[in-house]
Amino acid sequence: MMPGVVRLIDMVFPGDTNHHGTLFGGVALAHMDKVAFLAASRHGRAPFVTAASDRIDFAAPALKGELIEATGRVVRVGTRSLDVEVELVAEALLSGERRLCTRGRFTLVAREGGPLPALAPAQADPEGMLVMADMVFPPQTNHYGTLFGGDALRMLGKAAFIASTRDTRKVMVMAASERIDFTTPIREGEMIELAARVTMRGNRSQRVRVELWAEDLLSAERRRAASAEFVMVAT
Ligand SMILES: CC(=O)SCCNC(=O)CCNC(=O)[C@H](O)C(C)(C)COP(=O)(O)OP(=O)(O)OC[C@H]1O[C@@H](n2cnc3c(N)ncnc32)[C@H](O)[C@@H]1OP(=O)(O)O
Numbered sequence: 001m002m003p004g005v006v007r008l009i010d011m012v013f014p015g016d017t018n019h020h021g022t023l024f025g026g027v028a029l030a031h032m033d034k035v036a037f038l039a040a041s042r043h044g045r046a047p048f049v050t051a052a053s054d055r056i057d058f059a060a061p062a063l064k065g066e067l068i069e070a071t072g073r074v075v076r077v078g079t080r081s082l083d084v085e086v087e088l089v090a091e092a093l094l095s096g097e098r099r100l101c102t103r104g105r106f107t108l109v110a111r112e113g114g115p116l117p118a119l120a121p122a123q124a125d126p127e128g129m130l131v132m133a134d135m136v137f138p139p140q141t142n143h144y145g146t147l148f149g150g151d152a153l154r155m156l157g158k159a160a161f162i163a164s165t166r167d168t169r170k171v172m173v174m175a176a177s178e179r180i181d182f183t184t185p186i187r188e189g190e191m192i193e194l195a196a197r198v199t200m201r202g203n204r205s206q207r208v209r210v211e212l213w214a215e216d217l218l219s220a221e222r223r224r225a226a227s228a229e230f231v232m233v234a235t
Pocket residue numbers: 049050051052077078079080081082107109111
C-alpha cells in the first residue's frame with residue numbers, strides 16, 4: 001500500500017442505513033474520519049487527533065448492499081499538523097459501477113513528537129490483491145483488550161466475500177470456511193490490514209485466501225495475526 005494512503009472498504013449492511021435504505025451520513029463521516037486518522041498515523045507515526053474538517057458535501061447516496069471505499073491520502077504536512085484528503089466512493093457489486101458519494105479534507109494534529117516527516121512518493125497496491133484497512137476500537141475487544149475472535153472472523157469473511165464478488169461480479173455466498181489460524185492477538189488501537197486473493201477459480205466456486213495483519217501505528221511494527229481460506233459459490 002502507498003505510504004500515506006489508506007483504503008477502508010466496507011459493505012453497506014442494514015445496520016448502517018437510515019430509513020431511506022441508504023448509508024447514514026454519520027456512518028459515512030465516521031469512516032472518513034477513521035481513514036483520515038489511519039493515513040495520518042501511517043505518515044507521521046505520532047498520536048494524532050482530528051482537529052478540523054472542511055465543508056463536506058454529500059453528492060450521491062450509497063445504497064444498502066453496495067460496497068463503500070474510503071480512501072485517505074496525506075496532501076499537506078506542516079510541523080505538527082497535516083491534511084488528509086478523503087474520498088468516499090460507492091460501488092454496485094454486480095455491475096461494478098462506481099460513484100463518488102462525498103469527499104472531504106481533514107486536519108489532524110500530533111499531540112506530541114517532533115516535526116512531521118515530509119510528503120512521500122506513492123507506490124501502487126499489489127496486483128490482483130484486495131487490501132482493506134481498519135482499526136481495533138474498544139467495542140471490538142474482549143476482556144483482555146485484544147480483538148475478539150468473532151469480530152476477526154467477521155472481517156475475514158467480509159474480505160473474502162468482497163474479493164470474490166469483485167472477481168466474478170456475481171452473487172457469491174460462503175459455502176465453507178477452511179482452517180483458520182490465529183497467530184498473534186491484535187491490541188486495541190492497532191491498525192488492521194486484510195489482504196484477500198482469489199487462489200482457485202472453479203466452475204461456480206472459488207477459493208479465497210485472506211490474511212489479517214496487525215500494525216502498531218506508532219512503531220510501525222507489523223505481524224501476521226491470522227490467515228484463513230474460504231470457499232465461495234455463485235448462486
Ligand atoms: C468533539 C471532539 O472532541 S471530536 C474528537 C476528536 N478530536 C479531538 O479530541 C481534538 C480536540 N482538540 C484538541 O485537543 C486541540 O485543539 C488540538 C490538539 C487539535 C490542537 O491544540 P494545540 O496542541 O494547542 O494546537 P496548536 O495551536 O499548538 O497548533 C499545532 C498545529 O495544529 C494546527 N491546528 C490546531 N488546531 C487546528 C484547527 N482547528 N484546524 C487546523 N489546524 C489546526 C496548527 O495550525 C498547528 O499546525 P503546525 O504545527 O503544522 O504549524
